[in-house]
Amino acid sequence: MKVAIGGPLKLAFRPWVEGLENIPAAGAAILASNHLSFSDSFFLPAVLDRKVTFIAKAEYFTTPGVKGRLTAAFFKGVGQLPVDRSGARGAGEAAVKSGIEVLERGELFGIYPEGTRSPDGRLYRGKPGGLARVALATGAPVIPVAMIDTEKIQPPGKVVPKLMRPGIRIGKALDFSRYQGMEGDRFVLRAVTDEVMYEIMKLSGQEYVDIYATAAKRQITEAAKAEKEAEKATKAALAQAAKEQKEQQEQAGQAGQREQQEQ
Template structure:
């Protein structure tokens, strides 16, 4: 009850400050497992999604967000857990992706809403990058529908490297659920996984209006870092 009350209060504050426009929220099923597949512009995307969706949305996040010490560390752990719906996972090393998928599978099998950013990391330049196949694996493993969604304007509210959020309007859009029962039993086929992922990303692109880049965002970030070092 406390979480619901706090979410309502923060939602009111959000509406006053950022005047969010929400489109297609009725496309999110009222019950049962749902995968929200969203673009990823900035750190606060998860907060906006959590506040505009009626059901509680769960995300996988880095352990470091909830392991800080002192009052600040405890406040961050409480905020990300209660409001942001973050489930901490050790994402370092070779097993980080597997741990994230297993966590998502468990939450979906419990009938919850699981938010995922198929790009795998925040966009380095505001464009939409190639999706990783984790969203397809989850959809085919659990049979959960995928609701593509997009946040627009969050990069103006929280630009990279900025401190306090800036006042700017945000739009959050949701498409109709995508179901992939036609691929049942084909979850190990890499061509099927790529086809499902690309279909999801195509809807995200239309919702967000972003330019699409058929490269992984992590590769683009690494390439930009190499150029800076060379310069």
Template structure:
């Protein structure tokens, strides 16, 4: 099955079962590089985002999703490959750099690149401090950032595990954010933090989540 056929089939299935509401889709450029930056509350966020978008969205994902053995492993590798996931060893010493450079390459090719600035799924449904990868990408490539919010996906798949449940889902896109005023400042840590915080502020406004000024990984460890 081709990627287009798979998206059409899954899109129909999602529309029939979940009837997702999409708000602000006109804010996503039809062509050219764009960074889609949003909250991350459950495993299937990327699936819903990809299915409500007219454009193909590329994501970075753990390489373990496509290196599994047996029938299940091959099915997962096929599915994630067809859905636009780019596997990267994010647990290695250079995982963050590899993910950043992959995103940069895709944007320079004019693609739509999806990123979750929190770096991992929220442990409790709140919105956590963003990491600066999103700001590095927009300043290196000049691509606009379209903030988005996934609302209700945590009810579809609580905890990111188990079979999905039927629950209403809203995908809300904000207006594009232009950071060209910071051109050439992608190594300034104060600028990187300011850009990231502006993106997260918009995500918080769109999602209505409570904000926690702490990295989600630290919250999970605690």
């Protein structure tokens, strides 16, 4: 499945890659990537000779329709693991457990430290609960990865992708063995996560925002809602003003008619 989809994908979009030599030929490693587009999980596995297993939200495997079936087939074909995110804590524990199992088999484990796609192309604060815990529990090196321009190929809501060349920059492995056994220390988890995010920022050239992407999405949604409500209120006010003006004109016209009749 990876060959069947990866080949045409590379032929059609011709993604450029820097730093492939930083991917080990064998052994466990964590690929920590920024997340700009749904297509990130297609392009990164397509350019690697080794299989990389990502944690994918369960909806990717259960969405109805032709697109949903194709998406599910791709993720299953390249070995992606579905995780039910309906319970935040349970989903986090499932992701950590799955990541550890992948790495214990000596394979590549892919993770998006931001936890969700960037809503505006900027790089957001990494969540320490997954990446850092898996890295410290296994001792696996963390390889920072930057996806470039994938959000321009298939922005959220767009079904048909735009044919253009995305880029992938792969950095040198980061060793956190000095912290091994300290995965219960939240300050250590934050330090590890921030170091990885800094390396991703250098590779991607993105502006860094020190809040979680989920919070940013919530702010954007609330701002859009407030703007829509303000627009609705403005239209209502204009309609009311127009109605009152019309009534005044009608009253003025009726008064004029009465004056003429009295004369």
